Amino acid sequence: MRRIIVCIKQVPETDKIGIKQEKGTLIRENIENIMNPYDKNALEEALIIKDKFDAEVIVITMGPPQAVDVLKEAISMGADEGVLINDEAFSGSDTLATSKVLAAAINKIADYSIIFCGQKAIDGGTAQVGPQIAELLNLPQVTNVKDIKIKGNKLEIVKATEDGAYLLETETPILLTTTTEINNPRSPTMMGINKAYGENGNKRISILSGKDLNINPKEVGLEGSPTNIYDFCMSKKSKTSEMIEGNKAKEKASILINKLSELNYI
Amino acid sequence: MKKSKVDIKEYSDVWVIGELIDGNISPVTLQLINVGKKLANKLNKNTIVVIVGYGEKDRVTKLLNYGVDKVLYIEHKILRNFNVMGYTEAIYKLIEERKPEIVLFGATSMARDIAPRLAAKLDTGLTSDCIKLDIDERDGKLLRTKQGLGGNLITTTICPRNRPQMSTLIPNIYRPANYNEKIFGQVEIINPEILCEDYKVKFIKKIPLEDKKVNLADAKIIVSGGRGLGEPSGFKLIRQLADTLGGIVGASRAAVEAGWIDSRHQVGKTGTIVRPDLYIACGISGAFQHQSGIYDSKCIIAINKDPYAPIFKICDFGIVGDLYEVIPALIEEINKKQQRYFDNFP
Numbered sequence: 001m002r003r004i005i006v007c008i009k010q011v012p013e014t015d016k017i018g019i020k021q022e023k024g025t026l027i028r029e030n031i032e033n034i035m036n037p038y039d040k041n042a043l044e045e046a047l048i049i050k051d052k053f054d055a056e057v058i059v060i061t062m063g064p065p066q067a068v069d070v071l072k073e074a075i076s077m078g079a080d081e082g083v084l085i086n087d088e089a090f091s092g093s094d095t096l097a098t099s100k101v102l103a104a105a106i107n108k109i110a111d112y113s114i115i116f117c118g119q120k121a122i123d124g125g126t127a128q129v130g131p132q133i134a135e136l137l138n139l140p141q142v143t144n145v146k147d148i149k150i151k152g153n154k155l156e157i158v159k160a161t162e163d164g165a166y167l168l169e170t171e172t173p174i175l176l177t178t179t180t181e182i183n184n185p186r187s188p189t190m191m192g193i194n195k196a197y198g199e200n201g202n203k204r205i206s207i208l209s210g211k212d213l214n215i216n217p218k219e220v221g222l223e224g225s226p227t228n229i230y231d232f233c234m235s236k237k238s239k240t241s242e243m244i245e246g247n248k249a250k251e252k253a254s255i256l257i258n259k260l261s262e263l264n265y266i
Numbered sequence: 267m268k269k270s271k272v273d274i275k276e277y278s279d280v281w282v283i284g285e286l287i288d289g290n291i292s293p294v295t296l297q298l299i300n301v302g303k304k305l306a307n308k309l310n311k312n313t314i315v316v317i318v319g320y321g322e323k324d325r326v327t328k329l330l331n332y333g334v335d336k337v338l339y340i341e342h343k344i345l346r347n348f349n350v351m352g353y354t355e356a357i358y359k360l361i362e363e364r365k366p367e368i369v370l371f372g373a374t375s376m377a378r379d380i381a382p383r384l385a386a387k388l389d390t391g392l393t394s395d396c397i398k399l400d401i402d403e404r405d406g407k408l409l410r411t412k413q414g415l416g417g418n419l420i421t422t423t424i425c426p427r428n429r430p431q432m433s434t435l436i437p438n439i440y441r442p443a444n445y446n447e448k449i450f451g452q453v454e455i456i457n458p459e460i461l462c463e464d465y466k467v468k469f470i471k472k473i474p475l476e477d478k479k480v481n482l483a484d485a486k487i488i489v490s491g492g493r494g495l496g497e498p499s500g501f502k503l504i505r506q507l508a509d510t511l512g513g514i515v516g517a518s519r520a521a522v523e524a525g526w527i528d529s530r531h532q533v534g535k536t537g538t539i540v541r542p543d544l545y546i547a548c549g550i551s552g553a554f555q556h557q558s559g560i561y562d563s564k565c566i567i568a569i570n571k572d573p574y575a576p577i578f579k580i581c582d583f584g585i586v587g588d589l590y591e592v593i594p595a596l597i598e599e600i601n602k603k604q605q606r607y608f609d610n611f612p
């Protein structure tokens with residue numbers, strides 16, 4: 001295991017997210033941004049391998065300048081370096097355009113053994129980016145990984161599916177996406193915080209633009225994305241909740257069970 | 267891999283990528299055929315089912331009984347078991363050759379692995395996990411509707427310039443296509459040239475689900491416990507209610523983080539998104555991240571001692587009270603009902 005690359009997305013937290021009317025892209029201003037929670041499992045797995053095999057862990061993110069925050073957070077948890085991929089031209093990218101940019105950056109970083117992605121992002125949440133990066137790099141992939149054992153230059157992987165798990169054997173280089181079952185992500189350490197936010201913190205971060213990656217701006221962003229948002233609406237269910245009234249728990253329970261039985265739920 | 271301008275007029279027909287499970291046609295394939303036929307009718311095009319596999323011709327032929335115009339059966343030894351690279355390449359080659367306008371998958375493990383790769387290889391758009399598919403009557407484009415942002419948003423996407431238009435559909439939303447004795451289509455067998463095998467990912471064995479009870483995504487009845495249980499042993503009571511109803515146990519993240527229950531039980535935005543008939547939330551406040559995982563439940567019941575808990579705003583029935591009193595009372599009432607049912611049995 002030489003080098004492990006972890007793809008991390010910065011995502012908006014809270015339910016205040018909206019969509020820009022004219023363009024159909026997300027409004028992200030004035031909303032607190034966090035590291036995609038699923039990506040913490042991907043990072044943790046990379047760090048576990050780093051601890052055992054002394055691999056180098058590089059975290060990458062495509063996003064606006066403030067996305068550097070998730071790179072710093074990852075470094076404070078134990079990653080070695082961060083790469084921010086930022087260009088005006090990337091905004092409004094669908095999964096394919098996003099994957100093209102990330103694949104180009106991964107190609108530039110080169111020499112990797114494993115690329116990790118999270119299971120999905122909590123905002124877009126398509127779970128398409130991992131497999132699309134793998135396709136563009138012509139790499140094999142295993143998605144929804146819930147256990148990894150490294151045996152020499154072979155990996156033993158347990159993949160979760162709807163009807164049970166699969167034990168697979170693979171080699172590197174490979175792209176893996178993790179589940180939340182795989183591990184419990186660690187917290188930042190004091191040493192890590194120093195590394196990330198201390199005097200030399202910025203030296204661990206590099207920034208790549210579309211030009212650095214030789215990306216044709218017409219192939220990315222809103223214009224280069226095959227998928228466009230056509231329409232959207234908020235899906236607040238306007239439910240009328242019925243509160244069960246009664247004197248004692250027993251009475252309420254009896255009323256509820258009768259209602260559920262009338263409605264054929266039980 | 268960017269193609270020079272795509273001529274969208276060259277593309278026609280609606281393809282359904284079917285799946286066989288242990289040799290049988292999977293339920294979602296029949297649901298997709300139903301949807302595919304509706305779309306194809308609106309466009310005045312054919313509905314074609316594509317199956318990838320080996321040695322299944324008889325089973326594949328049965329698909330003709332569901333009113334499809336044609337079955338394309340891609341058959342090769344390498345494709346006997348599912349492998350990501352081989353399946354992707356086999357379907358990719360056929361799409362490049364035949365140029366379907368629309369390609370649909372079920373939102374299954376298989377599709378999650380190959381649909382995104384196919385879209386990247388074809389340089390086209392994909393919308394996964396749709397809850398509705400339709401045709402825009404003005405220009406014949408596929409409208410792909412799904413939930414976004416953890417259930418807060420319903421989004422419809424289009425793929426205006428690239429072809430095919432691809433989508434995966436969540437199972438059990440549409441009805442299956444009807445069975446018909448009369449058939450009019452035919453099966454065409456495609457024998458692809460040697461494909462790249464996924465030689466780097468070797469299948470060793472299948473590990474059956476250790477605990478079937480944690481298949482939250484498909485559960486019909488879920489009883490969940492939260493921090494309001496106060497202590498880990500509270501889940502004994504939750505399990506008792508779940509067992510009484512034949513349901514399975516869920517949990518809020520707070521309960522998981524407290525270490526009271528395994529994270530596989532977590533419901534919500536970062537746990538499992540569930541869609542049971544009956545969801546019973548006990549001692550759960552109803553944080554946005556929990557709510558967004560349960561919106562699609564047919565009936566939500568909340569038990570909480572705080573009358574102002576947000577969960578009461580999204581439930582169908584609410585009981586204000588101590589869960590340690592309400593749950594035992596519920597179990598007793600259910601047992602009584604079931605007893606009565608058996609008593610009335612002749």
Ligand SMILES: Cc1cc2nc3c(=O)[nH]c(=O)nc-3n(C[C@H](O)[C@H](O)[C@H](O)COP(=O)(O)OP(=O)(O)OC[C@H]3O[C@@H](n4cnc5c(N)ncnc54)[C@H](O)[C@@H]3O)c2cc1C
Nearest residue numbers: 007062094095117118120121124125126127128129393414
């Ligand atoms: C409501 C909504 C609906 C959308 N529908 C579609 C659609 O149908 N089709 C479509 O193609 N696009 C769609 N998009 C756009 C899509 O969300 C963006 O392209 C997004 O940049 C990447 O996809 P994702 O969030 O779905 O990530 P996922 O594919 O869910 O992310 C999986 C993993 O990929 C990695 N990753 C993803 N993005 C980045 C990044 N920027 N930097 C580093 N790593 C990353 C992370 O490891 C992450 O865990 C939609 C967006 C929204 C908001």
Ligand SMILES: Cc1cc2nc3c(=O)[nH]c(=O)nc-3n(C[C@H](O)[C@H](O)[C@H](O)COP(=O)(O)OP(=O)(O)OC[C@H]3O[C@@H](n4cnc5c(N)ncnc54)[C@H](O)[C@@H]3O)c2cc1C
Nearest residue numbers: 492493494518519520534535536537549550551555571589
């Ligand atoms: C990025 C992110 C992702 C998250 N993802 C998820 C997720 O996927 N799923 C999830 O659930 N949460 C998630 N959370 C956490 C979420 O924000 C809440 O913190 C969590 O859901 C609260 O759990 P709870 O309702 O059990 O606890 P609390 O909010 O503490 O609620 C406990 C409730 O129990 C009631 N209660 C107490 N005692 C009793 C009693 N004896 N009888 C009856 N009622 C009683 C109280 O009135 C209270 O309403 C996420 C948070 C973040 C930041």
